[in-house]
Structure formats: structure tokens, C-alpha cells
Amino acid sequence: MRFEKYFEPTTVEDCCQILKEHGSDAKILAGGTDIVPRLKNKSWNPIAIIGIGKIPHIDDIVVSKEGLELGAGAQLRKISMDKSLEKDYKVIMEAAGHVSSMQIRNIATIGGNACNASPSADAIQGLMVMDATAVIASSQGTREVPIEDFFTGPGKNVLNEGEILLRFKVPAPKPGTGAVYKKFAIRGDTDISIVGVACRLTLQEDGTIEEARISLAAVAPKPIRVMAAEKALVDKKLTAELIEEIGEIAADICTPISDQRGTAEYRKEMIRVWTRHALKEAKERANAS
Amino acid sequence: MNMEKMKIIITVNDRQHTLFVSPDRTLLEILREELNLIGTKKGCDDSNCGVCTVLMDGMAVKSCTILIPQANGHSITTIEGLERENSLHPLQQSFIDYFAVQCGFCTPAMILTAKAILDENPNASEEDIREGLHGNICRCTGYKKIVEAIEAVRDGEYKESCGGV
Numbered sequence: 475m476r477f478e479k480y481f482e483p484t485t486v487e488d489c490c491q492i493l494k495e496h497g498s499d500a501k502i503l504a505g506g507t508d509i510v511p512r513l514k515n516k517s518w519n520p521i522a523i524i525g526i527g528k529i530p531h532i533d534d535i536v537v538s539k540e541g542l543e544l545g546a547g548a549q550l551r552k553i554s555m556d557k558s559l560e561k562d563y564k565v566i567m568e569a570a571g572h573v574s575s576m577q578i579r580n581i582a583t584i585g586g587n588a589c590n591a592s593p594s595a596d597a598i599q600g601l602m603v604m605d606a607t608a609v610i611a612s613s614q615g616t617r618e619v620p621i622e623d624f625f626t627g628p629g630k631n632v633l634n635e636g637e638i639l640l641r642f643k644v645p646a647p648k649p650g651t652g653a654v655y656k657k658f659a660i661r662g663d664t665d666i667s668i669v670g671v672a673c674r675l676t677l678q679e680d681g682t683i684e685e686a687r688i689s690l691a692a693v694a695p696k697p698i699r700v701m702a703a704e705k706a707l708v709d710k711k712l713t714a715e716l717i718e719e720i721g722e723i724a725a726d727i728c729t730p731i732s733d734q735r736g737t738a739e740y741r742k743e744m745i746r747v748w749t750r751h752a753l754k755e756a757k758e759r760a761n762a763s
Numbered sequence: 764m765n766m767e768k769m770k771i772i773i774t775v776n777d778r779q780h781t782l783f784v785s786p787d788r789t790l791l792e793i794l795r796e797e798l799n800l801i802g803t804k805k806g807c808d809d810s811n812c813g814v815c816t817v818l819m820d821g822m823a824v825k826s827c828t829i830l831i832p833q834a835n836g837h838s839i840t841t842i843e844g845l846e847r848e849n850s851l852h853p854l855q856q857s858f859i860d861y862f863a864v865q866c867g868f869c870t871p872a873m874i875l876t877a878k879a880i881l882d883e884n885p886n887a888s889e890e891d892i893r894e895g896l897h898g899n900i901c902r903c904t905g906y907k908k909i910v911e912a913i914e915a916v917r918d919g920e921y922k923e924s925c926g927g928v
Contacts, residue, residue: 575898
């Protein structure tokens with residue numbers, strides 16, 4: 475026996491009610507690619523499982539003038555192949571497309587990737603540099619949390635008992651914006667990232683950087699923004715020296731661990747290298763936009 | 764404590780089944796243990812190896828990490844559903860002809876993943892095919908023969924003898 479009760483609410487209200495009743499004994503099932511192996515190996519032993527697939531609009535992807543609304547239940551592959559995201563939200567498609575294999579992306583969801591809160595999570599890296607906001611519901615109503623505050627530690631997020639992540643809101647980028655996510659892993663996307671770097675640059679017409687975002691994967695207890703590097707980029711043009719300097723800042727700020735995929739020293743070095751690559755590519759995309 | 768059973772309606776290989784099963788069982792377990800479709804294999808059982816791949820509404824998924832309620836109302840294709848009346852499926856025939864099978868354990872999943880790749884992109888390049896197969900592990904062949912077998916079907920070599928993908 476892996477759990478005792480299974481629920482399939484058809485409204486957010488019902489879902490929140492079930493969550494409230496069961497508290498920490500309940501776990502939410504979206505794609506199941508993280509939770510099902512944990513139920514099997516008994517590292518998680520919830521009493522109740524709440525399948526959210528029947529909640530209306532939970533997997534919607536809606537692009538409007540104001541921005542993008544990305545349902546928490548949207549499958550990673552659906553996101554990575556949605557042509558309506560190609561123009562303004564390519565980095566979100568790209569990051570979702572770098573998670574594991576086709577079979578996993580067909581069923582795993584963006585909300586699951588966020589709630590699982592792995593420091594090496596790839597899919598959420600696009601949201602990190604696009605200033606996404608998480609919309610969270612409970613029986614008391616909804617609240618919004620900026621994506622960089624959503625993660626609180628390895629496997630931990632800001633969701634309290636009784637809360638569910640509903641969707642992400644992403645503001646439409648300004649003209650002159652380019653963003654990219656670079657994943658570095660030995661065996662391609664199926665492998666867990668050694669490091670990952672997401673970068674967004676918004677350029678003025680003369681090439682001066684108006685706004686910058688840099689986010690790192692797999693080199694801290696949670697996904698992190700490199701604010702010092704972002705500040706150092708603003709009001710400057712992206713020269714070879716500046717790229718070098720930003721790579722140094724990112725490498726200094728990250729706090730990786732050593733594991734079977736790489737040592738802490740190696741990861742720091744790779745952050746320096748991949749931050750440089752990401753900056754160059756973000757600039758190219760900004761120029762082409 | 765025994766969990767309450769749940770009514771599940773799934774279409775498997777074009778045949779609809781109504782089942783009363785415990786919701787903590789996986790799609791893989793139901794296929795193998797309730798429907799006796801043992802062509803779908805159980806390998807690592809935690810979605811790494813890919814041998815449990817089936818098609819759900821035409822999309823390749825790993826059935827070992829899908830709880831049966833997630834498949835409720837959906838349409839599943841397993842390796843048993845590919846054979847035609849007078850021939851094998853083109854991918855089955857090409858896997859035989861191109862020696863893409865050694866021990867055979869990964870083969871049903873490889874063929875279903877290959878079908879998903881070609882259904883989505885009939886002109887898939889070698890790179891597309893290899894990328895698509897990333898979630899399927901084969902410890903015998905080294906993948907070369909598998910890719911060649913899929914390319915042969917892509918190039919229409921089996922269209923006459925076995926029909927389309």
C-alpha cells in the first residue's frame with residue numbers, strides 16, 4: 475500500500491478544501507514523475523493523493539498583450555513545442571525542453587518542476603529570468619510570490635499546508651529582449667545538470683543594457699539569481715571585458731557542492747564558462763528581436 | 764487498510780476496458796497484471812530505463828510512473844497493438860531485418876518510441892531520432908542498428924510490405 479485515499483477534485487475550491495482537511499498527510503499529483511518513484515521507494519508516505527488533472531484550465535498556456543499565463547499543470551513538452559511562445563518566451567520553451575527525455579516531458583509539468591524545488595531544476599530557469607510570479611491558492615484566496623522567492627531550500631518551497639500552485643504569470647518582455655538557458659550535462663538532457671545558466675538582456679537601441687537577469691541552476695541549495703552581476707551589467711555595453719567580469723561574479727557568488735556529477739571547484743569554473751556563453755547568446759537574440 | 768477501488772475506463776489497442784482497481788497501481792501494473800499485455804516490460808521501475816514506454820493518446824510515456832487514475836479516459840497503445848492483419852508493423856519488420864534486436868528486452872519500448880518520433884515528424888533526421896530515443900536504454904546494440912531500422916521506415920522501405928507508420 476502506498477497511500478490510502480485518492481481524490482480528483484474538479485475545482486480549485488474543492489482541491490483547497492481537501493488540502494485543508496488532510497494537511498501534511500496530503501500530496502498533490504500532477505505528472506507524477508517525481509512523486510510516483512518516491513511513493514514506491516517509501517521516501518514519501520502520504521495518506522492522501524490529490525490528482526489535479528481534472529481542475530479546469532490547470533494546464534492552459536495563454537499568451538496576451540500583457541504577458542503569458544502558464545498553468546501549473548502544463549506539460550513540459552507542450553510548453554517546449556508551443557509555437558505561440560516562440561517570439562517572446564523562447565527561454566521558457568527552451569528550459570522546459572531541457573528536462574529529461576521525451577517520455578518524461580510528455581507528462582511532467584512546470585508546476586511540478588517548481589514544487590519539487592530541486593536546485594538543478596531546468597524548467598523553472600526560464601521563469602527565473604523572465605520575472606515570473608507564482609499564483610498560489612488556498613481556501614483563504616490567492617496570493618502571489620515572485621519566482622525567485624518561491625524556493626526556500628533543496629526540495630522546499632513557500633507553499634504552506636493547504637496551498638496549491640495554480641499558475642505562473644510572466645510579464646511581456648520589452649522590445650530588444652533576448653534570453654537563453656544553457657544546460658551543461660554529460661549525457662544530454664536526460665542527465666541531471668552539472669550546472670545551468672539562464673540569462674536575459676534587454677538592450678536599448680544603441681546596445682546599452684537596460685535590464686539584465688542571470689539565474690543559476692545546480693550550484694546552490696536552490697535556484698539563485700545573481701543580482702550583483704545583473705547590477706554590474708546595467709547601463710553598459712556588453713564588451714569582452716564585461717563578459718569576463720560577469721563570469722567571475724557569478725562564479726564567486728555560487729556555492730556548489732561536490733557530488734558524483736562534479737566537484738564544487740569544477741562547478742564554479744563551469745559557471746564562469748557557461749555564464750559567458752549565456753551572455754553572448756542572450757545578446758545575439760536581443761539584437762535579432 | 765484496503766483502499767477503495769476506483770472505476771477506470773481505458774482504451775487499450777482500440778479496445779475499451781472498464782476496470783475496478785486500486786488507484787495506487789501504475790499503468791504498467793494494470794497492463795501487465797490485469798490485461799495480460801506483457802509485451803510492455805518492467806525494468807528499473809522508476810522511469811529511468813524506458814522499457815515500460817507505451818503511447819498515451821499517441822504520446823510516448825513511461826507507464827511505470829503513471830498512476831492508473833492518470834490514464835483514466837485515455838487511449839493506450841502497447842506493442843501488441845501494432846501488428847496488422849497480414850503483416851507486422853513496418854517498425855517491427857525493420858527492427859528484425861536490420862538486426863536492431865539482440866536480447867529484445869528494450870525492443871517493444873524502442874519501437875513505440877520510434878513510432879512516436881515518426882508520427883510527429885515523418886522526416887526526422889538521425890539527430891532527431893537519437894534525441895527522441897534518449898529516454899530508452901539499450902545495453903546490447905549500441906543504438907546504431909536501432910537508428911538504422913527507424914531510418915529505413917522513415918525512408919519508406921516498408922511502405923509496400925507493411926503499410927504506413
